[in-house]
Amino acid sequence: MSSRSWKKKVASDRIQSRLEEVKSVIVKDYVRDTNLNNLPTSTAYRVSGVHIYVDILNLEEMLGTTNVEGETCHRRTLRFLNLHYRAVARILSDIDAIQVDFHNQRLHAVITKPYGNEQERIHRGVALSQLIIDVLKETVEQTDDKLPPAVVRAGIDSGMALAVNNGRRGHREPLFLGRPANLAAKRAGGGEEPGIFMTNSARTIIGLRKVLDEDKSSLSLSEIRASQEKAKLTTTASNVLKSWREDLHANPIGKFTFSSHTPPFSTLDLEKLSPRNSRRQDALSLYADIDRFTDYVTENIDNIENSKDVVRCLHVLRSELHEVLTKDFQGIKVRFIGDCIHGALVEGTAGNTDTQETIETALLCAGALRSSFDLAKNILVKNDIDCNLGLAIGIEYGPISLTRLGIKGEMVRCCISRGVLTSEKEQLRCTGTQTAIGAVAYRNSPQWITEWFDETRIKSGITYQSASEKKNSSQKPQNPNTLLRSATAASTGTSSGLAFSDKPGGPVKPAGFA
Structure with missing residues (x-):
């Protein structure tokens, strides 16, 4: 292994440079049709919206379909996710929702329209969640190795969040920080039961009764139908599926090699x-x-000057975490997921x-x-930025x-x-x-x-x-290399499944399945 090390002086210099980049920060209130893509590092928006998290519950099951974690289960899982991602991206585009992130089995989307009407946005969020559930039940292929439908659980909350730039150097997308995003994610990840789970605060806004356990009380069929009637989405599951199938025919998924x-x-x-x-x-x-960043955002989002410090803190901390991972230890950042x-x-x-x-x-x-995290916090505090x-x-x-x-x-x-x-x-x-x-x-x-x-x-x-x-x-x-086996053994299921060849691996059946 070549040198993999951390030096305090190098980290301190990086942190000071990142802090200088956000010396001047602009925080604005989100207004009609504001473009949140490619936000400058030093700019943030306070956005009132409905946050939806959708989890595909059977991803782990997909990865566990074979005893050995070889190419077969990975190839099937990637095809499974690709089919669903392309369907969900089409839905979000059709109803003008903001796609924040699609990280493996987890989707985060935000609804900001209609402006000035939180009740209608929540109804729209419920209708969108049910549309995703209905579509993903049908986004399967009739192949020799039929993929199962996705089992979906959605979480919903509404409120004010802070939108900032997520990513660096050509991989930029909006990121929403704050309580509604966090609570929607918690409802989506709060159990293994499929359905739509809403916070009590969002329930109250649209006139639904509060529940004792938000993670165990999904919306009833009648509650979902009431929201669908009020949302009046302009697209349907059958329309989405028709377009999805036409898109797959015109742009088929490549074999995972x-x-x-x-x-x-x-x-x-x-x-x-x-x-x-x-x-x-x-x-x-x-x-x-x-840890505790959601509370930090919530405590400061109502004050413009304090919100500026949130942006500074996030930029400095995430940038330094990125540098340690990719520069000091030569790893790769797959993505930022919130904080x-x-x-x-x-x-x-x-x-x-x-x-x-x-x-x-x-x-x-x-x-x-x-x-580096502790060092950055100390430098931020010395610059009167509480974190x-x-x-x-x-x-x-x-x-x-x-x-x-x-x-x-x-x-x-x-x-x-x-x-x-x-x-x-x-x-x-x-x-x-x-x-x-x-x-x-x-x-x-x-x-x-x-x-x-x-x-x-x-x-x-x-x-x-x-x-x-x-x-x-x-x-x-x-003898440090005790876990590895040959690629040939891995493919036949005779090893731990944790090694394979430095050669392209292709499918042995049509449609990308081994």
Whole structure:
């Protein structure tokens, strides 16, 4: 492994430069037909809207259809997501909703119209959610290996959020921060029961009774129908499906063809990926979430000057997390998801991932992320920008696939695997001072890591200095490549499923299924 390290002076200089970029911030109130795409870094809008999160509940089931996590389950899952993404993107375009993010199984959309009428927007949000549910039940293909329909759960809330730029250098899209986005996401992720789940505050606005448990009380059929009648959407499920099928015929989904990338991931250009040019290899997935940021936005959004500090804080913290991941430790940022960064790291060669070195790099990176985060907070406070925030980090190892979904000109990044789902779950276990490591990564870690973590696989206060000192004081194992098997063995199901060849992998049946 080439040098992967963190230096306080380098980080401090970067943070000071990022802070200078947002020395002057403009916060405006959203008005009719404001274009939120390609917002300048130093500009934000306060937007009153209805936030909808839609989760596809059976993604984990799709990834678990084979005992070995090989190309077959990844290829089927990516095709499954691609079919659904193209249908949902068409729905949002037809009814003039803002597509904020489509991250694997999770969609975030915002409705801002009709302006000045929150009740009608909420009814529209319910009607949109049901339309997505109805369409995704039917977006399946009649193939030799029929994909199942999506099982969908939607969450809805309404209120004021802060819209800022999400992304850097050519990968920019609007990001909405604040309580309505957070609560809609929590309702969508609040259980395994499909349906539409709405916060009590949104229920009250449209005259519905409050419920004791928002995560267990979906909207009734009569409540949904009442909203559909009031929303009067101009498109129907049958119209969407007709257009979707015509689009698939004109622009068929390419076969997902995999090859591995020569480490590190920092040299991989995600914007050049496509179904026919996808990557797949053993690697590590990392989620780092800024803890308490939603409360921070809520506490400050009503005051323009305080909102400016929110923009400064977010820009500085996210930029530095990005630099640590991609520059200091040569990983790749898959995307920002609200105030969370999702990334991936790999060490070794294109043909063979060095399992222990990859996990070791990831834990050092996690420590560096926290060291930079704490340093940035101190610098922000010295500049009279209050930010009492934390950082929760989760990591997991396994085979991952990286690609982009959609059609040319409208493609979104996608990174899927069982490990990706687990790394997010590990992050959710953490408080703002903790780092958690997944079971697979823990079992295959260097000795200094397994000795450092107990059976809970979670630890507080890991910094770059503490991780480096622990590593340096421990004897490194002699044989770090114990997890890997040959690509041929992986394809026949005789290995752990965590390794494969540095060769393009193609389907052996029509329609992209192996």
